[in-house]
Amino acid sequence: MAKDFIVAIELGSAKLTGIAGRKNPDGSITVLAVASEDSTSYIRKGVVYSIDKTAQGLSNIITKLKNSLQADITQVYVGIGGQSIHSVRNMVIKDLPVDAIVSQGMVNELMDTNRNMTYPDYEIQDAITEEYKVDLQYQTDPVGIQASRLEGNFINILWRRSFYRNLNKSFDSAGIAIAETYLAPLVMADNVLTEAEKRAGCVLVDLGSETTTVSVYYRDKLRSIAVIPLGGDNITKDLESLQMEEKDAERMKLKYGSALTDLADIDPAAVLPIDNKRTIESRRFIEVVEARTLEIIENVKSFIPAEYADKLLSGIVLTGGGSNMTNIEKAFREATGFDKVRVAKFVTLSINSKDSKIDIAHDGTMNTILSLVARGDMNCAGNAFGESPFDNQHANNVTTAQQSVATTSTATGTSQTAGPTPREIEEERIKREEAERKRIEAERIKQEEAERRRKEEEERKKNSPFGRFFGTLKRFGKTLVEPENGD
Structure with missing residues (x-):
């Protein structure tokens, strides 16, 4: 059987990414294979819109990974995110008999009641317990406390039901088994944020191509999550309005784009080259980029719950492809009022690769997919190419x-010290x-x-001469004993 490895797939609006990695005894991860496909024609704002095209893209990813690994893949881990993901608070109350002591069964009943909540058009993807209220006291673990009233406060994370169905149909059409589906922002947070940041409170902002995900943590718990339908592609589209093609707009955004430019550094007469024949005023270019960037930042700020706004001592942590824009940290400081802003360009995990051809980008774009591999705990490896399935059976028998x-x-009671x-x-x-x-x-x-x-x-x-003679004689003798046609 092929050696153990974990396979994860991330469905992004710009590209579909697959990765295979092996967990090592020291806690590090060795990346064995990476594959990607352009997904702009079938995934929008992080969700599946064309099932058939997504299935084909998934099949291509798996084929590329198999060829690199020289082994079959039995199942994959999938990270979901994008449009419509948001959190809602829910409170479940249970009145207890007089002098009752809270049991684990009572707590489980509250959790089950919360999980069974229904939301029109939405599925509960995850439920997080904030805290319990035992009579008038807040507790993280209420078991064993005497009380007459037990209250559970939960954060339910929802995703549109139709998006979830489309995702599953795409994998079914591609013939790919899903080992587990994880909420990508939550998994990434575990490998991008430090324990101190989660405890003191922070805002994790994932700046993607078509969406921006805002996750608020405080006292080691997720308190809020929301996905804003704005991202780096919106800046590109705005630049297209300056009479340039999409590829030129994207190239210029990456080369010249700055989230914030000091007025003293703006030269009214300066121009930027679009191509060999055309130019654009630098001032107009700066205005367009800054206006859309500011809009995204203002939206991020509006999704920070008011009750936590002045408690988040660790400030803002930026990640994703958009976090590579020049002066992005400075723009967030000025627009949000948070002094602490840092960019997380890579996970806190130890990642290595034995193949120099495998490019593991340290620009915030690999944080989610690497975190999914780290979270996976079931082997995704099938038979190695050229290996008989009976070999595995024999090994199992041994x-x-x-x-x-x-x-x-x-x-x-015997001891086998030898052998x-x-x-x-x-x-x-x-x-x-x-x-x-x-x-x-x-x-x-x-x-x-x-x-x-x-x-x-x-x-x-x-x-031989004798052979030919006896052959002729044999055929002549056969005609003598066989009846003629019609007899």
Whole structure:
């Protein structure tokens, strides 16, 4: 069987990304393969709009990963996000009998009641417990406390039901099994934010191509999440209004775009080259970029709950492709009033690759997909190319036999301090199988050679003078004993 690895897929508005990685004993991750596809024609604002095209894109990703790994893939982890994801608060109250002591069963009942909440057109993707209120006291763990009233405060994260169905249909059409579906912003936060930032409170802002995700953390808990339908592509579209094509607008945004420019640095007479023949006023370019960037920042600010606005001591953490824009930190400081703003260009995990061809970008664009690999805990590896499925069965039989011996030894009280180790048993199995394969191959070659010689001898005799004479005689004798047609 192929060695263990985790496979994760992220459905982004600009590109579909797949990655295979192996978790190492030291906690690091080795990236084994990376594949990507342009997804602009079938994924919009982070959600599936064309099931057939998405299925084809997924199939292409899996094929690329398989070819790189030289192994089959049995299942994948999927990160979801994008448009319509938002959080709502919910309170569940349970009146208790007199002198009752809160049990785990009572707590579970509150959680189940919350999970069974229904929202028109939306599915609960995750439910987070904020805190419990036992009579008048707030507790993180109410079990064992005597009370007459138990209240649970929850954050439910919702996603539009139709988007969820489209996602599942796309994977079904592509024939890809989903091991687990995770909320991408939450998974990423675990590997981008520090424990101190979560505890002191912060806003994680993922600046994507078509959406901006705003997640608020305080006292180690997610308190709010929302997705704004604005991103870097909106800046590009605004630049197109200055009479330039999309590819030129995107290129100029990446090359010259600045989230904030000091007035003293603006030269009214300066121009920027669009191509060899055309230019644009630098001042107009700056105004367009800053106006849309400011709009995005103002929207981010509006989605920070008022009750936490002055409590978030760790400020704002920026990530995603949009976080690479020049002066983005400075723009957020001035527009939001937060002094602390940092850019998280990479995860806190230790990531390595043995293949120099694998490009692991440190620009905020790989944070989600790497976090999904880190979260996965089930093997996604199938058979290696060229490996027989019976090899796995034989290995399983060997393992079962070893376990049986160990169980018998334990039951009888005997100790097996001597004898081969599992690794030695496996090596011996491989040697035996290799020897058997060689024996069978040699026997096959021997038989083919004998058959070839027999045919050559028959052909030689047939073509000799005596062979031709006896052949003619045999055919003549046959005509004498066979009846004529019609008799």
